[in-house]
Amino acid sequence: MRKEYDIIVVGGGHAGVEAAYAAAKTGLQVALVTMNRGTIAQMSCNPAIGGLAKGQIAREVDALGGVMGLAIDASGIQFRMLNRRKGPAVWAPRAQADKHGYEKFVQDFLASVDGLTIIEDMALGIRHKAQGISKRITGIECQKYGVLHAKAVVITAGTFLRGLMHIGSEQIQGGRYGEAASNALSQSLIEAGFELGRLKTGTPARIDADTINYDKLERQPGDEKCEPFSYLNKEITNKQVDCWITYTNEGTHALIRDNLDRSPMYNDQIQSTGPRYCPSIETKIVRFSDKDRHQIFLEPEGLDTNWVYCNGISNSLPIDLQDKLIASIEGLQQAKILRYAYAIEYDYVPPTQIRATLESKLIDGLFLAGQINGTSGYEEAAGQGLVAGVNATAFIKGTEPLILGRDAAYIGVMIDDLVTKGVDEPYRMFTSRAEYRLLLRADNADERLTSLAFDYGIIEDQRWDVFEAKQRQKQEITDYLHNNKLDGQDLTLLLRQQDHDLPWLLESCPELAAKGYDHYALESVVCDMRYVGYVQKQLKLIEKFRKNENVRLPRDLDYHKISQLRYEAREKLNYVQPANLGQASRVSGINPADITVLMIYLKKLGKA
Numbered sequence: 001m002r003k004e005y006d007i008i009v010v011g012g013g014h015a016g017v018e019a020a021y022a023a024a025k026t027g028l029q030v031a032l033v034t035m036n037r038g039t040i041a042q043m044s045c046n047p048a049i050g051g052l053a054k055g056q057i058a059r060e061v062d063a064l065g066g067v068m069g070l071a072i073d074a075s076g077i078q079f080r081m082l083n084r085r086k087g088p089a090v091w092a093p094r095a096q097a098d099k100h101g102y103e104k105f106v107q108d109f110l111a112s113v114d115g116l117t118i119i120e121d122m123a124l125g126i127r128h129k130a131q132g133i134s135k136r137i138t139g140i141e142c143q144k145y146g147v148l149h150a151k152a153v154v155i156t157a158g159t160f161l162r163g164l165m166h167i168g169s170e171q172i173q174g175g176r177y178g179e180a181a182s183n184a185l186s187q188s189l190i191e192a193g194f195e196l197g198r199l200k201t202g203t204p205a206r207i208d209a210d211t212i213n214y215d216k217l218e219r220q221p222g223d224e225k226c227e228p229f230s231y232l233n234k235e236i237t238n239k240q241v242d243c244w245i246t247y248t249n250e251g252t253h254a255l256i257r258d259n260l261d262r263s264p265m266y267n268d269q270i271q272s273t274g275p276r277y278c279p280s281i282e283t284k285i286v287r288f289s290d291k292d293r294h295q296i297f298l299e300p301e302g303l304d305t306n307w308v309y310c311n312g313i314s315n316s317l318p319i320d321l322q323d324k325l326i327a328s329i330e331g332l333q334q335a336k337i338l339r340y341a342y343a344i345e346y347d348y349v350p351p352t353q354i355r356a357t358l359e360s361k362l363i364d365g366l367f368l369a370g371q372i373n374g375t376s377g378y379e380e381a382a383g384q385g386l387v388a389g390v391n392a393t394a395f396i397k398g399t400e401p402l403i404l405g406r407d408a409a410y411i412g413v414m415i416d417d418l419v420t421k422g423v424d425e426p427y428r429m430f431t432s433r434a435e436y437r438l439l440l441r442a443d444n445a446d447e448r449l450t451s452l453a454f455d456y457g458i459i460e461d462q463r464w465d466v467f468e469a470k471q472r473q474k475q476e477i478t479d480y481l482h483n484n485k486l487d488g489q490d491l492t493l494l495l496r497q498q499d500h501d502l503p504w505l506l507e508s509c510p511e512l513a514a515k516g517y518d519h520y521a522l523e524s525v526v527c528d529m530r531y532v533g534y535v536q537k538q539l540k541l542i543e544k545f546r547k548n549e550n551v552r553l554p555r556d557l558d559y560h561k562i563s564q565l566r567y568e569a570r571e572k573l574n575y576v577q578p579a580n581l582g583q584a585s586r587v588s589g590i591n592p593a594d595i596t597v598l599m600i601y602l603k604k605l606g607k608a
């Protein structure tokens with residue numbers, strides 16, 4: 001077996017898949033080293049892609065040429081556009097996946113990528129060497145195949161680093177149900193000088209679809225017209241299914257309240273922090289004690305399986321209590337549990353130890369992406385994986401790295417937050433984290449990112465053709481709207497009104513409707529028109545914002561040498577090593593006076 005590669009990606013989760021694919025597309029030799037070929041792209045938790053802000057990220061990954069959008073379009077069994085009743089700026093695509101169909105699509109897809117070798121093995125550690133005063137990655141050490149050499153390495157080990165699962169008092173080492181933990185890799189990172197932290201997440205029980213009493217449940221159908229995630233797809237033809245809704249009740253709550261001492265989260269067995277926004281059912285009952293019920297979505301895991309995911313009741317209770325919990329719920333009295341809920345604690349690398357390129361500050365050529373950086377979620381992982389894959393390539397080729405701005409993508413917002421602020425709980429994306437969210441819409445991710453990605457060599461011809469065709473159509477539609485009036489009124493002004501949506505436009509302008517323009521081009525123009533006033537305001541703000549973003553700070557600058565800076569500012573900036581003045585201003589504890597000092601210093605440096 002070949003032992004030398006340009007890039008090695010460790011881990012075949014959602015981050016690893018995108019990193020490996022993006023890197024291989026640039027013509028380099030890439031190895032994806034993962035514990036089990038059959039679990040590549042596995043959905044560890046919820047069998048769904050997208051949702052609020054996450055749907056936007058999934059579209060961004062697609063616009064950057066990633067796999068995620070194609071995989072969910074091929075395997076989606078229920079598509080919904082969330083927030084449809086609100087303005088299009090906050091619409092967010094979500095789809096329930098046929099879980100195994102999703103994995104299979106990605107596995108087959110990667111198998112056909114030129115220059116990508118998939119190696120089934122466990123990475124035990126990283127290899128690096130001293131280079132001047134810094135260190136440089138040289139490869140990894142594996143359990144079966146020994147040392148594999150590479151010029152750059154991307155680690156995407158997810159929840160596997162010293163993973164410890166909890167079901168009541170039972171504690172099992174593992175990265176995910178039935179899979180081994182990755183202990184040696186954690187140790188190797190510590191030995192290399194990384195500081196590791198510990199986080200926690202959890203998953204609910206899966207139950208047998210044939211044992212649910214559907215008469216007692218509310219039906220939740222998907223959208224009649226499914227909107228694809230990928231800009232390459234025009235329609236979804238997969239069979240679609242319903243999800244179902246039920247609720248916890250006073251009986252469920254009393255059961256949990258009376259047995260909190262048996263929950264690892266409440267008896268100190270679990271010490272690490274879980275996601276505040278996605279609490280376990282124990283936490284919901286303690287924190288929202290005035291609520292008399294909590295919603296549960298019953299989500300089928302596929303078309304050819306009986307497995308149903310109980311969204312909303314993740315927990316780490318012992319098995320006897322989990323049986324009682326499920327049996328206390330309307331419609332689930334007879335339900336058979338196929339897999340019990342569990343919580344998992346795992347190591348992560350606090351992300352102030354990485355740069356905005358996702359390269360570690362400690363070892364040149366070592367990149368980290370996904371859950372290992374303290375995030376949570378498939379989409380967050382995929383976005384980082386793609387950026388890390390591109391930047392590992394840029395590192396080797398000595399070309400410009402890909403750093404997405406906060407004004408360009410949710411992925412940019414996420415990475416900027418991670419590297420400037422760090423995390424104290426699993427980080428997931430929310431629309432509220434993005435200051436320019438009117439621009440960062442699900443409908444325009446291609447406009448924001450595809451031509452940028454083209455410059456990095458990760459956009460295939462077909463995608464480029466689709467992109468150009470849509471842009472041409474958008475221009476024609478925009479021209480039409482500027483050049484035509486409806487009952488003497490300017491169409492572009494009429495479209496700013498709330499109830500004047502795409503169906504209204506097509507009904508009011510049969511001539512435009514008859515031209516047969518692509519639905520997505522039309523919808524995107526309608527969004528542009530709706531927000532044009534706000535967007536112009538945001539663009540002005542962005543102009544200001546970019547001034548500081550464009551002032552780069554030297555790599556490895558020793559801030560202690562800038563004596564005019566406050567001591568605290570020197571310490572913080574030395575630790576974070578921001579890429580530019582904008583990032584420096586977002587480091588917690590840095591104030592405008594510090595930025596002025598930095599600007600004066602940079603001016604002097606420039607003159608010198």
Ligand SMILES: Cc1cc2nc3c(=O)[nH]c(=O)nc-3n(C[C@H](O)[C@H](O)[C@H](O)COP(=O)(O)OP(=O)(O)OC[C@H]3O[C@@H](n4cnc5c(N)ncnc54)[C@H](O)[C@@H]3O)c2cc1C
Pocket residue numbers: 010011012013014015016033034035036039040041042043044045046121122123124156157158159160161175176182185201202203278342343344369370371372375376377378381428
């Ligand atoms: C129990 C549980 C509950 C979760 N709950 C939620 C939730 O509520 N909300 C949410 O958004 N997300 C949740 N997640 C997280 C979600 O699964 C992750 O955010 C996402 O999968 C992260 O993607 P990733 O690519 O970083 O890692 P993963 O998808 O975890 O993939 C890691 C990959 O690395 C491989 N690997 C690990 N170590 C090695 C090694 N040493 N050598 C070779 N290969 C290795 C593994 O085999 C795997 O393929 C949960 C995960 C688990 C396990």
